[in-house]
Amino acid sequence: MIIASWISGWRRVAQALGMAAGVHALSFLLALPLATLVGDRIAAQLGSSVEAGAVADGVNNDWWSEFTAQATGLSTTFTPSIIGFASTLDTLSRVLDARYPPAALMALLGAYLALWTFLSGGLLDRYARQRPIRAHGFFSAAGRLFFRLARLTAIAGLLYWLLFAYVHPWLFAEALKDVTRTVGVERTTFFWRLFFYAIFGIALITINVAVDYARIRLVVEDRRSALGALRAAVRFLWHHPLHVIGLYALNGATFVLLLALWSVAAPGVYGPGMMMWLVFAAGQLYLFARLALKLHFLASQTALFQAHLAHARYSAAPVQAWPESPAAELIAR
Amino acid sequence: MRRPILLPILIGVVLIAVDGRLGGQQLAPAAARGGVQAFDEPLPDALSPRNASYDITVRLDPVRKTLQGRETIRWRNISSATTNELQFHLYWNGWRNDDSTWLREERLRTTPGRPRAARRPDETGTSDVTSIKVTPAGGPAADLTSAIRYLAPDDGNAADRTVMAVTLPAAVGAGGSVQIDIEWTGRIPFAASRTGWIGDYYFLGQWFPKIGVLEDTGWNTHQFHAATEFYADFGVYDVQMTVPGAYKVGATGREMRRTDNPDGTTTHSYHADDVIDFGWTTSPSFIEERRAFNHPKLPSVEMRLLLRPEHQGQETRQFAAAAAALEYYGQWFGAYPYDNLTIVDPAYQSNSDGMEYPTIFTGRANWLSPAQAATPDSTVTHEAGHQWWYAVVATNEFENGWMDEGFNTWAVARVLEETRRSNLLAVRTFGGLIPYTLDVPLSREVDGDRMSAYRPDAKADAETTPTFRYWPRSANAITYSKTALWMHTLERQLGWPTMQRVMATYYERWKFRHPRPQDFFAVVNEVSKQDMTWFFDQVVRSSNAFDYAVQELRNEPAGPGRTRVIVAVQRLGEAIFPVDVVTTFADGQQATEHWDGKDRRAVYTYERPARATLVQVDPGEVLLLDVNRTNNSRTTQPRAGEAARKWSLAWMVWLQELMITSGFFA
Helix, strand or coil, X not given: CHHHHHHHHHHHHHHCHHHHHHHHHHHHHHHHHXXXXXXXXXXXXXXXXXXXXXXXXXXXXXXXXXXXXXXXXHHHHCCHHHCHHHHHHHHHHHHHCCXXXXXXXXXXXXXXXXXHHHXXXXXXXXXXXXXXXXXXXXXXXXXXXXXXXXXXXXXXXXXXXXXXXXXXXHHHHHHHHHHHCCCCCHHHHHHHHHHHHHHHHHHHHHHHHHHHHHHHHHHHCCCCCHHHHHHHHHHHHHHXXXXXXXXXXXXXXXXXXXXXXXXXXXXXXXXXXXXXXXXXXXXXXXXXXXHHHHXXXXXXXXXXXXXXXXXXXXXXXXXCCCCCCHHHHHHHC | CCHHHHHHHHHHHHHHHHHHHHHCCCCCCHHHHCCCCCCCCCCCCCCCCCCEEEEEEEEEECCCXXXXXXXXXXXXXXXXXXXXXXXXXXHHHHHCCCCCHHHHHHHHHCCCCCCCCCCCHHHCCEEEEEEEEEEECCCCCEECHHHCEEECCCCCCXXXXXEEEEEEEEEECCCCEEEEEEEEEEECCECECCEEEECCEEEEXXXXXXECEEECCEEECCCCCCCCCCCCCCEXXXXXXXXXXXXXXXXXXXXXXXXXXXCCEEEEEEEEEEEXXXXXXXXXXXXXXXXXXXXCCEEEEEEEEEECHHHCCCHHHHHHHHHHHHHHHHHHCCCCCCCEXXXXXXXXXXXXXXXXXXXXXXXXXXXXXXXXXXXCHHHHHHHHHCCCECCCECCCHHHHHHHCHHHHHHHHHHHHHHHCCCCEEEEEECCCCEEEEEEEECCHHHHHCCHHHHHHHCCCCCCCCCHHHCCCCCHHHHHHHHHHHHHHHHHHHHCHHHHHHHHHHHHHHHCCECCCHHHHHHHHXXXXXXXXXHHHHHHCCCCCCECEEEEEEEEEECCCCCEEEEEEEEECCCCCCCEEEEEEECXXXXXXXXXXXXXXXXXXXXXXXXXXXXXXECCCCCCCCECCCHHHEEECCCCHHHHHHHHHHHHHHHHHHHHHHHHHHC
16 A cells, blocks of 8 residues: 555656646746845855956855855855755754744745645645646646645644744753753764654654645545644544555655765766756756655655545546546546 | 152152052053063973972862862962962852853853853852961961952952952062962862863863962952963972772873772872963773874874773874874974873863863864864864963963964964865754765865954954953954964965964973063064064054955056056055055066055056956965955956856755755645
């Protein structure tokens, strides 16, 4: 069941690669104007100086330190942590260490999450139906499901906020500090920290999985109540814990594998010209893989849910009958 | 006619002198004292004056976290002043209550709006003298315990008990001596700054009642401050430390005896000559390693490493880093004068990392230390380097902290450059536990001299301000970074051979003594055969920032085959330094102007057969204190667009990844 769902998830993602390309394009288009702005600030700071040559040909930490000292707003995020795999470690560490994104990016990230909420209706609808629904079908589903998914996102946001605002500080600023306060061995502190990451991670993933299945139930069953969908999702987790956990673990392992590959392949410092574009392309390929993997989480969980439904035909590919829900299509037949 | 004018002046001078000698607390600023001090000339048969020697017996109670101690101080007045009191440091009282000067200043070091967690009971440190008896030469002992009082010469803080004084039954004049017998108990603070305990690890600094320094102008005994802590006279130390039998001990000097006691404890007896202080450490967990430092031109030194088990495998790195200091400092400045050196690998979270005491110091290591990153090497070399600038050339760190920390930061950066080891930027994530090394080489100029720390606080304080009065949050930027940068600038201005002679002369002349800033300036002027007063006026006596820039580079037609080149350069900062202005022409020719840098602007005009393609202010980067290096040049073939494109694309990938990771929550 777990492997089948995992494979089915990849099949569903592969059948709708355009959607993966679309969400990738979304991140690209959102990032592009800000990257242009940062580029303008770098260019303005460098001016007509000879320093620019060293900055273009490789890396110049002396200049970087000067730029950072003068940076304001968005430019403050331009630090050496953006280079290669350090970028990945930095962003993951931000989540687990509850380091909030830079203020200059909060609006962008908020917009990104809102767009994801909108798109997730169309994405899940497509993965549940397992057949082409075309752009109008996709956006119609996204629009139709948006407000109920938005309500669910708001509930999820509240849960995440409680987790990060209260549980994380309690775990790391108090409990971990208390446990390790008199520990004079860094390695021991490291393993304690890993243990606390695991506790926090379990809480984080529990919410994440519950919200994911709530989304799936909202879409597949055409539910309107976000709270009802969340309750139903919890019931589903309660009744199928091994399959849910097993699939999530397999997906998590796939994510770790991707990170391991990227840690080897991620380019460090490079020159301008063709190399610059090759490195950029490699970065985009990695980001595409990350997004595809994120979509695979949704698709494989949808497959698992559909496989577990009492009504067998829930899991079958329904006949195209836009704009009805998958459930409505099924009943109509 | 002269007598009526001279008499009041003479009376005034005498009154000021008497007030300074007898009051004992009225200190003139170091810079105002003037002249080269002579009171700390070494004894004929010793390296140092040896005027403050200690016999100490101390017992560690690891259960109650206390020290029980008894000491005999043999103190000789080597100043020209007569004193009717004695002053002592009791620095563990810096953690006695929340209103101590140390804690007040430490609170100011934190960013406003981020209150520090309340101190826990085990963070309290105390030093209580239970008995003090003074025996003058040939006289009877006097019990002065009931006469103990506390002074706060720096800030008048009545809650501060870090300076203790007793009035003597009879004044001690120049050359006079007394014996002081003290009994005290100390409560060891938990992982306090630079001393304390964590787990089974103890690092004990500032742990015994230590007599202040009597100068010609009176006592120089500062309170314990958050950013400064050392000033003491040289002496001979015989210290017996009793600890649980399984504990290993490292300390200033050399172990002479080890006695196992019937109660399961062991007494370690250490002896050190010509040192200004005594620090020690003890833990049952230490792994002990020894290696010899041998060099054809330098005396051999026995190096001892007390290593934490989790850092096994880093022995070679730590020994090599200490040996680098012994080798390069030894060759450049003068040989290390002791025959042993103990490197302590401190416990994690002990807050005692990067701490120097004579012949013993703590490094700083991480469990995961990438081979190409600077930790632990730079810290070990830095603290080993303090044996020269602090332990032997014993400046007054309270007033002139830059003379040890700044000089040492400059010298360490030079050593690391000389050793040519790979030094890459490592970012640490996940609570600082996971390092990741980037292909970003760190430079001596910016990273070794700590330019990035200096730049935002360039105008924070002038170095003539006594160090303990620096603004706490920017104190290190001035003490360490600014000094390292101007020392490196001075090195480039004078050239390394001259600079090396300057520092070697300074070391030779002032080893085992207490030099002041003017003593260093005098050596620079003497050895360089230049009057560098203008330089020290800018970098030491001023808090101004340096910033030179190219304002304009213009090529205009000036007849057939000729181009008129107009170059304008600017001084944007308030500080002044002579700089070269070099213009490069398309035919490869160069024109160099030596600008004194005083005016706000200088304009140079050339008529040449070729256009100018590049103009640079200070292209040799002599002035390392220039806070904005990028504006020092202008080229007609700028590559800013290329650079911006490349790095904005890298930043874009980072931003997309941040967005995608944030997508976890949607």
